[in-house]
Amino acid sequence: MANFNLIVSTSRFSEEEAQDEILDLLDMFGDPDAESEITEIKGLLLAQTALDPFEVIEKLKELIASEPWEVRYILRVLPVERVVPTELDAIRQAARDLAVAKIGNNESFRITVEKRHSALESIEVIKAIAGEIESKVDLENPSWIVLVEIIGGEAGLSVLRPEQIFSSVIEKRK
Structure with a gap:
């Protein structure tokens, strides 16, 4: 994926669950067309969203504050400019x-x-x-x-x- 703007990490062997989770969350945040790719590196995914990656970070923090159970597989998300x-x-x-x-x-x-x-x-x-x-x-x-x-x-x-x-x-x- 050459144009990623989010790097998502998860635990080893949870990549598919984390991929589903990030795509569902990005859809919930307003981007139903986001894409994600599981890399060859264990526990690492790349995602491309039309949303501002820094706004995604803020929305994730807000979600955790109100509904922490919504994020089960994603460990870390880094915005990429x-x-x-x-x-x-x-x-x-x-x-x-x-x-x-x-x-x-x-x-x-x-x-x-x-x-x-x-x-x-x-x-x-x-x-x-x-x-x-x-x-x-x-x-x-x-x-x-x-x-x-x-x-x-x-x-x-x-x-x-x-x-x-x-x-x-x-x-x-x-």
């Missing part, structure tokens, strides 16, 4: 474009790289992106996270606030 080939220059450019548009001069950031099925080194990606962003780094409590999710030949990128990541476990504890 841009998908590029897993090449250092493409990742650097996309991260820079997203960061410049969002991160203010007085705000901090952290780069998080999660890679699967790629020979690219995480530290290479971090160094390439860090050189493009002039704001200060804060690894403990950043204003923004530059998220790079490498899945084989494709990389999904987002610049998001820490609270814009959905974790069903964390939300259910609240």
